[in-house]
Amino acid sequence: MRDAVTAYVALGANLGDAGAALRRAVKALDQLPLTHVIQASSLYRTAPLDTDDSGREASAPGNDYLNAVVALETALSAPELLDQLLQLELQAGRERPYRNAPRTLDLDVLLYGSARIESARLMVPHPRMAQRAFVLVPLAEIAGGRVSAGQLDAVKHQAIERLGRLTA
Numbered sequence: 001m002r003d004a005v006t007a008y009v010a011l012g013a014n015l016g017d018a019g020a021a022l023r024r025a026v027k028a029l030d031q032l033p034l035t036h037v038i039q040a041s042s043l044y045r046t047a048p049l050d051t052d053d054s055g056r057e058a059s060a061p062g063n064d065y066l067n068a069v070v071a072l073e074t075a076l077s078a079p080e081l082l083d084q085l086l087q088l089e090l091q092a093g094r095e096r097p098y099r100n101a102p103r104t105l106d107l108d109v110l111l112y113g114s115a116r117i118e119s120a121r122l123m124v125p126h127p128r129m130a131q132r133a134f135v136l137v138p139l140a141e142i143a144g145g146r147v148s149a150g151q152l153d154a155v156k157h158q159a160i161e162r163l164g165r166l167t168a
Contacts, residue, residue, distance in 0.1 A: 005113035012106040018066040034075035041138030043166040069138040133158035
């Protein structure tokens with residue numbers, strides 16, 4: 001069996017009961033093979049945000065998102081973890097009719113130990129995480145050493161509201 005690593009996963013949803021979807025996702029993540037949740041951030045609300053190919057921010061259509069980040073201890077490889085996350089999204093009714101479409105559940109691998117991965121399927125660290133308050137703020141809450149003050153300063157103009165605990 002391979003050694004376990006700490007991976008950080010971003011959770012988001014803006015269709016249906018997004019809060020319930022995120023709570024179910026945390027429970028499902030904790031039940032993945034060779035994996036358990038070791039920490040969860042608070043729940044946050046953010047407006048839909050899109051970035052164009054040049055990295056400029058723009059408002060996106062749809063309801064506000066609920067977001068969080070969880071830390072996992074996993075012995076799954078990064079590609080295996082990605083496969084499990086995609087399966088959980090499908091089980092939650094995730095559809096991908098167009099880029100940045102509203103979603104019932106979105107799960108992204110942000111960090112996988114200290115690994116740097118660049119493949120057609122997976123990039124770690126997540127290539128856009130430093131542009132997103134909805135990732136950096138909850139990540140900083142549970143893993144302050146993984147987010148710099150400069151990174152937080154760069155996204156401070158993005159509106160984000162802490163709603164309270166994600167898990168009971």
